[in-house]
Amino acid sequence: MGLARIFGLKAPTGLEPGEPKSTRRLVALSRDLMAKSQGISGALAAEVLEAYRSLDQPGRIAFYEALIRDFSPSPDDVSLAAEAYQREPSAQNLLRLQQVVEPPRQELFRRLNMAAGGTGALIEMRRQVLLETETHPDLEPIAADLCHLLASWFNSGFLTLERIDWRSPAAVLEKLIAYEAVHQIQGWNDLRRRLEADRRCYAFFHSALPGEPLIFIEVALTRGMSTLVQPLLDPNAPVADPASADSAIFYSITNCQQGLRGVPFGSSLIKQVVEDIGKSLPRIRTYATLSPIPGFRKWLRQELAAPESIVNDQETRGAEASLEGTGAGANNAEDSERGEEARQRLLSACAYYLLRVKQGEEPRDSVGRFHWKNGARLERINWMADMSSAAMKQSGGMMANYVYDLAELQRNHEAYIRSGTVAASGRVERLARQVLKPKSTGWISRALHVLM
Amino acid sequence: MGLARIFGLKAPTGLEPGEPKSTRRLVALSRDLMAKSQGISGALAAEVLEAYRSLDQPGRIAFYEALIRDFSPSPDDVSLAAEAYQREPSAQNLLRLQQVVEPPRQELFRRLNMAAGGTGALIEMRRQVLLETETHPDLEPIAADLCHLLASWFNSGFLTLERIDWRSPAAVLEKLIAYEAVHQIQGWNDLRRRLEADRRCYAFFHSALPGEPLIFIEVALTRGMSTLVQPLLDPNAPVADPASADSAIFYSITNCQQGLRGVPFGSSLIKQVVEDIGKSLPRIRTYATLSPIPGFRKWLRQELAAPESIVNDQETRGAEASLEGTGAGANNAEDSERGEEARQRLLSACAYYLLRVKQGEEPRDSVGRFHWKNGARLERINWMADMSSAAMKQSGGMMANYVYDLAELQRNHEAYIRSGTVAASGRVERLARQVLKPKSTGWISRALHVLM
Amino acid sequence: MGLARIFGLKAPTGLEPGEPKSTRRLVALSRDLMAKSQGISGALAAEVLEAYRSLDQPGRIAFYEALIRDFSPSPDDVSLAAEAYQREPSAQNLLRLQQVVEPPRQELFRRLNMAAGGTGALIEMRRQVLLETETHPDLEPIAADLCHLLASWFNSGFLTLERIDWRSPAAVLEKLIAYEAVHQIQGWNDLRRRLEADRRCYAFFHSALPGEPLIFIEVALTRGMSTLVQPLLDPNAPVADPASADSAIFYSITNCQQGLRGVPFGSSLIKQVVEDIGKSLPRIRTYATLSPIPGFRKWLRQELAAPESIVNDQETRGAEASLEGTGAGANNAEDSERGEEARQRLLSACAYYLLRVKQGEEPRDSVGRFHWKNGARLERINWMADMSSAAMKQSGGMMANYVYDLAELQRNHEAYIRSGTVAASGRVERLARQVLKPKSTGWISRALHVLM
């Protein structure tokens, strides 16, 4: 009856030169799985996944190549269906065209998902494929097919928000320690402090990956909008009373599953967290991030190498140079004026970088891009906010507060989507404008005025 | 930036004559939802669904028509992409073609799923669309798009098998009473009997539909393979010790969600139930159904109206006629011989119907089709197995036992898929062959021999 | 080593005449259980309970008699310890006296509790003992010992309040149907109405009796304090929006476990329910019962038979007589004046009965006693509030509203405990005073004034 044919699977090619025996067996098993009718395939799917897991890296590449070679749409079928549709653009012909353009490997992946642990195995497969695409760009369609499926399966309607605290399973908590990338967790004591009464931690979970956080966010409950990150990270900081807090500071957000790269969770997570905190702590007035500015210094150095750049003047070059010194320059009294000027130059340049520098139609800074797309507003740029060496290298220690204000989120988002407009407070706008003004000796005092 | 364009949404048409205002508002909201970037859409999605729910039936049809008119692929875009692909069948061009052939309403549905309760709302929408397709076949693509999404989301890897018993929530149990279609449940006492120690009930659930069974199966634990269904359904039957049972009889399987019609659950459910029962009750040797034969009498009457039919002889006509009498004929002694002959004729005709009569390449009987595809074996046809008037009308009261034998399930399934072969016991095969034999007076005795 | 001796168990008596063999075996097993050291006894305890369960009623009585005969404190030991204490009232001698006065059967019961299901078995044993004490008052010490243990184990600190709704297990819900004694539940439809959005139902559970409600309360969320119970009980009454309610009416409270008779749950239950409702429905202003007045008519008939009784006058006799008629008299216009007078007489007599009539130092009405002890206030007596024949017989259809006002609960409770003072509203006080006034023709108009 040829059910297999329905999915447009190509006839097996003969022996591929150099194809490992284990890969050959896996391909044959995959064909068997495709030949089944629905519903019978759990055990066989598990066998296919087991065969996949046992492959070494060359074996995996050979398998991916087979997925491209044998589990892609048939060009002839596509051409025929396309012609039929062009002759008569009927619903029938469109349906046929839709069917033949879908790669059979998508159906293969759907069937592999029926094995116990199948979803996790497919996420791991995508992770491995993504690693290979750097050197094998021809494998990208596989990663794209998996992304298409996973994005549909991990639709935010299927995710559950869970609060994580010290009563959470250790098996979940150790994953936070392992995954946290923004501000590394230094063991269990550090983690415990991050889960105390004046902190909140939330993650998204999916029913098919029990105990596996997909993304998590760390929040500090504070009085006033935090300007410095180290106090938030200090494992020995005293625990504050959450009832006295008026601000919730999102100081870290971490995607856990590399195999789900490109499936968007963060925006939905932040909004649900804002709602959840608002319910239990009605006194919180401000929801804001304390975010890195990952691309600032890289951009600045590029500009300083370009003679015609608007920011390329002597003072800014000096300010940039001072960052290489003893922890952001000016530590003693005699340097303080020079330090203050450097500080103003760098804050202005950073505001300009964030608000004006684009990559295509969107802002160049990846973190800014994410928050603006969500509808947030850039509220403040904080000097010496993160003294870690990584942050010094990236942004000269500066960090940004993006405010999530439910009342304007929707409006900001739409303005951003429609016209690329980025929302920012007046003082950040003014900082950015400093770059464009004729440089006079008076600008520092004006800038100071702005900042106070 | 035109994110909306990415999804190929057509420009809004002007005022459609006769389109209700409420539908127009819903379509506008749907366009808004499509215009958002990912992740911002939960609240708006909820608003769209609310607007949909408030429509009356004409309003819904107008909305479906808008989905066909405005949320379908653009023929021009499809043609262009198809031509590009035909010129150069590159991965790039294929991807573009895949994108333009996907109807934008699929993305609309994915976004609607992000609302709380979105999945259930889409299932309900599909149920309503399916009702309309009978009179509006042009709406079928909508049902097909929804089916495509739902089949992916309700992949058996995402379902959880749960045992249902008297400790289950009343809100779940009342749904069993409402949904059970094969052997109606006559209220809470009847239900309670079906959940006693010598019964098992299992259902599939999905995390997005808490408390909502998707499909459920009822099982009786018995000594010997049941031949009659009424004893299994008797609310006053004494409760047997499950430890003494050697057979698990699947006597009813019910799909609960009309909006998930065509998404296959049954096969996977039966296999998981066989495994689960096997673990807790290792003495069970036989797993079999006691199944209706829904199409037998309809087919038989058609045959008896066709002069050339192989089963159209005087005896079978008499036997068929006897079914209309006082509860399947022969109740008193003088009729017993005639009754026995009628019984043999009908059993043979029924075996012939099940094993030999096709619809396309598959068996005509829908229940048989389902079990054979799963890899089951038709073991026995039972006389007077269901005395309900519905069963008398459908099959003259006959029922079939399909055996699920894990050792041969895979083999049977493959033979069925490859060549349409249906697995059956020797005695059913012999019954079917009686139809083909020259009718002599001796056949009854031979048939009796077979049946003993 | 004689551990058994530590518990003061008497040497086995010889054959008791007429003691059944099964009882003798049970007593021997019980002695074995007492002879064990701690911790080894789970299996043996289960065996003892099984032996107990298999006894018939005479066997049980023989066992109880053995518990009195052989598992009581030894009078000689008690006397010796008492003398020692009287000679020297040291902590040591007091401890010894405490030990010897404790009946060894208490230790037996504690050990039986170690069997799986032991707690439930002991509750059932107490239920059975209580039944027998009516004819065998000598068995009362057994019931008292069990009460002592159970009251300690069912300390309200060990109970959990759970809300019961339609998502609760059917196995729990059917117990509500079985146990509800105040206003019987007429099957599953009736129950379902009592669990709708404008109703609340709560129960206490104990971890040793999973799925077994100890006591439950039914609450209606209404606008205004309910005066009639039938509308609350109507299974077809439309469901109101709970957000619009300003009153929570406790219309039924049921103890489920006869074996826990005398262990007080009700007061703690009501207070916890008031708190829980207050949290989720802050608009509720009034928490009140709609309670039966079980002893009114019995008392009234006694009074009317006593010539000197203060309530024994012609009008009240007529009013009482009218209750026997066609549903509380006055149905047609001409009877209305007489009816009104009867109504006033009976309301006054009822108020007098509730507020003034005592049994010992406490009010005679058992329901009133319970609520006043809790600190509630009698707010109103409602005419024709319960038209059921049972209520007509008990109280002429009248019901009482007792208000639970958190602000005065403590004060009322203390006044009641200290001096027997019962809290009541001004209008009920005035009603009660009518009884004491010289009867003039004018009293009806005054009474009417009071009620308006």
Added chain:
Amino acid sequence: MGLARIFGLKAPTGLEPGEPKSTRRLVALSRDLMAKSQGISGALAAEVLEAYRSLDQPGRIAFYEALIRDFSPSPDDVSLAAEAYQREPSAQNLLRLQQVVEPPRQELFRRLNMAAGGTGALIEMRRQVLLETETHPDLEPIAADLCHLLASWFNSGFLTLERIDWRSPAAVLEKLIAYEAVHQIQGWNDLRRRLEADRRCYAFFHSALPGEPLIFIEVALTRGMSTLVQPLLDPNAPVADPASADSAIFYSITNCQQGLRGVPFGSSLIKQVVEDIGKSLPRIRTYATLSPIPGFRKWLRQELAAPESIVNDQETRGAEASLEGTGAGANNAEDSERGEEARQRLLSACAYYLLRVKQGEEPRDSVGRFHWKNGARLERINWMADMSSAAMKQSGGMMANYVYDLAELQRNHEAYIRSGTVAASGRVERLARQVLKPKSTGWISRALHVLM
């Protein structure tokens, strides 16, 4: 009405000299609590506990003294009730005597238990009282009263056995780290190793103390009965396949709540764990401990100081002395013969100590006493089984295997209870007998024979 009087509370004494004001307030609150009727007391009980928590140590002692002074039985009442009972030993008079000998503070404790967290507060109170009894033996009755209540409330019928693994809440796991006393847990990595696939950990919990283990046991699944404890404790030991294990070794059991000292959990825990492991791992044949021998060297040194002791000979003195050397003597070849003789001497002396040395009627070794009472059998004494300095000091590094054999547990327990008989293997018996034999040069070879 004087409900307070029912509980026999004494009239308040006047100002106690030196009683802190805070204690005086607490005593007054406690009297208030006693004066309430049942069911009203949750909030007041919480207030009393709060007042107790705020006391410093002198304040607590003053409170305990008030509990002795004012909340004890009245000697006069006891004398009167005792006389009445002696005159007429009726059930009535016994009941009265039982009531007056119960200290009113027991009722106080029962009422304090009604506060949220009350049970935990009472356990903490007992822990603090126990600390004071060392210097204030007059406070012992308070600890005894609390013990009486807690033993009843923590009856093993109210405990739930839970398996603890890496999915358990971190808040529970950190308690294991804190409480483990036998073989300290060196942080989270060590803990994680103890929860791997070839380990089991179980604890008892009580519903009133959520997340609070009462006692826990650590088990290693091994091939063969472990003779050495260090390999079991090595955080870097490879994880074995539990399916290949034939032995379950209980290597640590820890009581967590000092306030529950004297409430027996261990025996019941071990037996339930044996059952639970048996269900999931049917290949386990041997259940045994690897236990410390805490009192051996202390006893041995006492014996070696007593000239007439049976073990006091030159060889044993030398052997004992060798334990002080470089890690249990004989490390180089020339010492090996002397070392072997020392080993035999010490093993024999240890076997003699365990089997023959008594304290009262029971074995002197506390660990042995516990396991023998449970019905275990001393199977083997292991040389150099625990090389930690603590174990070297206690037992010269020797450890004992006690075997839990379900088939003989009951028999051994009864023999122990009846006649103090301790169950032991033949080889341990023979070791113990070596002590009694005339010492000849030949005994080492015989001993070696025994051990092989």
